[in-house]
Amino acid sequence: MAKITVxxxxxxxxxxxxxxxxxxxxxxxxxxxNLMSSPGAGKTSLVERTIVSLQNKYKIGVIEGDxxxxxxxxxxxxxxxxxxxxxxxxxxHIDGNMIREALPGLDxxxxxxxxxxxxxxxxxxxxxxxxxxxxxxxxSTPEGSDKPAKYPLMFQQSxxxxxxxxxxxxxVDFDMAQAKRDALTLNPKxxxxxxxxxxxxxxxxxxxxxxxxxESFQST
Amino acid sequence: MAKITVxxxxxxxxxxxxxxxxxxxxxxxxxxxNLMSSPGAGKTSLVERTIVSLQNKYKIGVIEGDxxxxxxxxxxxxxxxxxxxxxxxxxxHIDGNMIREALPGLDxxxxxxxxxxxxxxxxxxxxxxxxxxxxxxxxSTPEGSDKPAKYPLMFQQSxxxxxxxxxxxxxVDFDMAQAKRDALTLNPKxxxxxxxxxxxxxxxxxxxxxxxxxESFQST
Numbered sequence: 001m002a003k004i005t006v007x008x009x010x011x012x013x014x015x016x017x018x019x020x021x022x023x024x025x026x027x028x029x030x031x032x033x034n035l036m037s038s039p040g041a042g043k044t045s046l047v048e049r050t051i052v053s054l055q056n057k058y059k060i061g062v063i064e065g066d067x068x069x070x071x072x073x074x075x076x077x078x079x080x081x082x083x084x085x086x087x088x089x090x091x092x093h094i095d096g097n098m099i100r101e102a103l104p105g106l107d108x109x110x111x112x113x114x115x116x117x118x119x120x121x122x123x124x125x126x127x128x129x130x131x132x133x134x135x136x137x138x139x140s141t142p143e144g145s146d147k148p149a150k151y152p153l154m155f156q157q158s159x160x161x162x163x164x165x166x167x168x169x170x171x172v173d174f175d176m177a178q179a180k181r182d183a184l185t186l187n188p189k190x191x192x193x194x195x196x197x198x199x200x201x202x203x204x205x206x207x208x209x210x211x212x213x214x215e216s217f218q219s220t
Numbered sequence: 221m222a223k224i225t226v227x228x229x230x231x232x233x234x235x236x237x238x239x240x241x242x243x244x245x246x247x248x249x250x251x252x253x254n255l256m257s258s259p260g261a262g263k264t265s266l267v268e269r270t271i272v273s274l275q276n277k278y279k280i281g282v283i284e285g286d287x288x289x290x291x292x293x294x295x296x297x298x299x300x301x302x303x304x305x306x307x308x309x310x311x312x313h314i315d316g317n318m319i320r321e322a323l324p325g326l327d328x329x330x331x332x333x334x335x336x337x338x339x340x341x342x343x344x345x346x347x348x349x350x351x352x353x354x355x356x357x358x359x360s361t362p363e364g365s366d367k368p369a370k371y372p373l374m375f376q377q378s379x380x381x382x383x384x385x386x387x388x389x390x391x392v393d394f395d396m397a398q399a400k401r402d403a404l405t406l407n408p409k410x411x412x413x414x415x416x417x418x419x420x421x422x423x424x425x426x427x428x429x430x431x432x433x434x435e436s437f438q439s440t
Contacts, residue, residue, distance in 0.1 A: 120258070
């Protein structure tokens, strides 16, 4: 009982901080994308492709969440966009407070789209809001099509699922119909994209969808 | 500060229960393998291959840890070995107490090797002992060779790392030398196997190593 109460308090406190972040982002007109997946599903590659495609249209900033190291932040910085590295020091997700503490490292007036790349984890990040407009998840084909049924919360919490590494479909055991059916059963409104960040196939639909979301947010 | 204290208390309590599990397993002469990885790295396939190879030599039992569902337990049960499904109901790892509660579902006198397949997660399971003799992790090539540097605790806590899906090496960006070097930097005693559960290449070395561990345990 005590343990359950503690967890609830932590989540309540996080929700409050996430809401404060959200108010700040609204004032600054910053659209925030919380990007989640298992380790190695291709989040950083997707962020790179998204920056290259949209950086002439929007001012983009990135927050990289990793347990340790700054390899992903260095990849992103090489594209010429501002990036802050969060090192969680062991924690399995980023939370509202980590995002708040990262913000002084960014010039918010110079950002239209802020991408927060979460720690690679298909479980815990889905429980913690950071002040995002949208949660988007990446599922890669080598992980298998049984993942929605086994890790439901992530699929329920996400507005969109990007099925990445479809270039590997000939070599892996991935039932696309099963993955989509199970994900849509959990979340009937889930928007699904099939892409390869290696070959670029399918990415235009993702860029268009994200642009639509940003423009709809900016016009409110 | 309060949060840190709570986490420590939970881990202390878990260590105590894991130690009680360990004493029970020692009395019953059961070698326990805690198997961990990211989602979809191939834990269940490895368990299946291991059962098929070793079930004439050892009496094997399995505990399947999943957030929900019983698909993996059904796969294992079809091989004719006793299996108990733990549903963590959202929790991102299995712990000592979950294992203790699963044990009445198994006839311990009929088990030499107990395999506990953890929830797919490269972070949290490494923090929780369950009463195992050994922790073994699976890293799959599509996840990328940067994973040791980014998720260090899992590599530090494991006695062996099984690099799975080497049949996909021609199609993915995985630097084998980097993965091994970074993992060995974190854990110089780490035993490394390169395998494919699809083609079976490399698996014999894993079966031999595990058999050696079981026999060494039984003879003490």
